[in-house]
Amino acid sequence: MPKLSDLLVPAPLRKTPKPGESGVPNQPAPQDLKDNPPERPTDYQRLGQQALEAPIESVAWIDQRLATSGFLTGMLFRKVPKGTNWFYTLGSATMIAFVSQAITGVFLAMFYTPSTTQAYASIAHINNDVFLGQLVHGMHKWGSSVMVILIFLHMGRTFFFGAYKYPRELNWVIGVVLLILTMTMAFTGYLLPFDQRSYWASIVGININGTGPIVGPYLSDFLRAGPELGATTLSRFYAIHMLLVPGAIIALIGAHLYLVMKLGTTAPPWMKMDKPKVAAPVAQLDAGVEGNGAAPSNGSGPA
Numbered sequence: 111m112p113k114l115s116d117l118l119v120p121a122p123l124r125k126t127p128k129p130g131e132s133g134v135p136n137q138p139a140p141q142d143l144k145d146n147p148p149e150r151p152t153d154y155q156r157l158g159q160q161a162l163e164a165p166i167e168s169v170a171w172i173d174q175r176l177a178t179s180g181f182l183t184g185m186l187f188r189k190v191p192k193g194t195n196w197f198y199t200l201g202s203a204t205m206i207a208f209v210s211q212a213i214t215g216v217f218l219a220m221f222y223t224p225s226t227t228q229a230y231a232s233i234a235h236i237n238n239d240v241f242l243g244q245l246v247h248g249m250h251k252w253g254s255s256v257m258v259i260l261i262f263l264h265m266g267r268t269f270f271f272g273a274y275k276y277p278r279e280l281n282w283v284i285g286v287v288l289l290i291l292t293m294t295m296a297f298t299g300y301l302l303p304f305d306q307r308s309y310w311a312s313i314v315g316i317n318i319n320g321t322g323p324i325v326g327p328y329l330s331d332f333l334r335a336g337p338e339l340g341a342t343t344l345s346r347f348y349a350i351h352m353l354l355v356p357g358a359i360i361a362l363i364g365a366h367l368y369l370v371m372k373l374g375t376t377a378p379p380w381m382k383m384d385k386p387k388v389a390a391p392v393a394q395l396d397a398g399v400e401g402n403g404a405a406p407s408n409g410s411g412p413a
């Protein structure tokens with residue numbers, strides 16, 4: 111059976127296999143090809159072989175042009191520290207929750223109307239009439255809580271494992287911004303159904319923002335987008351929820367994961383550091399030194 115890594119090399123660049131390798135029989139070549147001609151594959155067999163190789167050939171075609179296999183190999187086969195455990199999956203779980211929110215959100219946006227008079231009716235229409243509407247709406251609504259819970263658990267993991275320390279401070283800062291953006295998504299999304307609960311809860315939320323020092327009043331004015339919570343507020347929340355914040359989250363997750371790949375993950379705090387494998391004994395290190403500042407006895411100094 112040929113190795114997958116060999117198959118990934120496109121046919122024209124492949125090395126001719128030696129006898130005994132990749133299905134080539136391990137026998138001496140026939141003396142007389144006239145008397146003993148090799149069996150020729152039929153057109154049907156050749157077509158079948160080409161069909162089998164088509165997916166691999168297509169992947170190889172793309173890889174030759176993008177040169178991604180080096181990057182992917184480095185990313186997928188990178189070393190992880192000893193002691194890596196299930197808590198390290200919380201970051202990826204948060205990301206999956208975000209992807210689920212993005213996908214369900216796109217389908218909701220196809221039926222939602224961001225208007226004070228039609229928002230509630232459009233959500234009722236999604237829940238009652240649209241095929242799988244209630245499921246998709248439910249996934250998005252409960253998924254927002256799942257993402258908030260997961261992001262806090264992930265932050266807790268990185269904090270208690272000391273992953274915020276040098277050299278990962280920047281990734282921690284990016285994480286804090288991601289946390290704020292995730293909370294912003296949850297807050298702006300809550301107003302969108304425009305029912306009694308979301309209306310009054312948003313007023314409370316905007317007022318709480320207004321109590322913040324220095325920027326608080328400006329922030330609440332910006333969010334309200336007018337003297338009272340109304341149509342302009344809904345449009346603003348919708349734009350923030352649909353365009354501004356998801357874009358920023360995608361960009362920051364990209365930066366966050368790039369740093370994770372570049373710096374690697376932190377070992378759990380209870381793991382002890384491995385001793386260097388070729389530690390030279392102290393006596394040996396001192397061997398060439400005769401007192402402080404003396405020249406090393408490597409043949410270059412006085413005998």
Ligand code: HEM
Nearest residue numbers: 198200201202204205265268273282285286288289375376
């Ligand atoms: C949308 C939100 C987020 C996503 C999708 C995300 C994703 C990830 C992933 C996949 C990893 C690598 C695996 C792991 O350690 O779990 C990671 C690592 C890390 N994350 Fe996040 N994260 C998010 C939010 C945060 C937050 C809120 C913080 C902290 C304030 C944070 C700080 C870190 C740090 C410091 C690391 C490095 C961990 C280490 O070296 O062991 N992340 N993140």
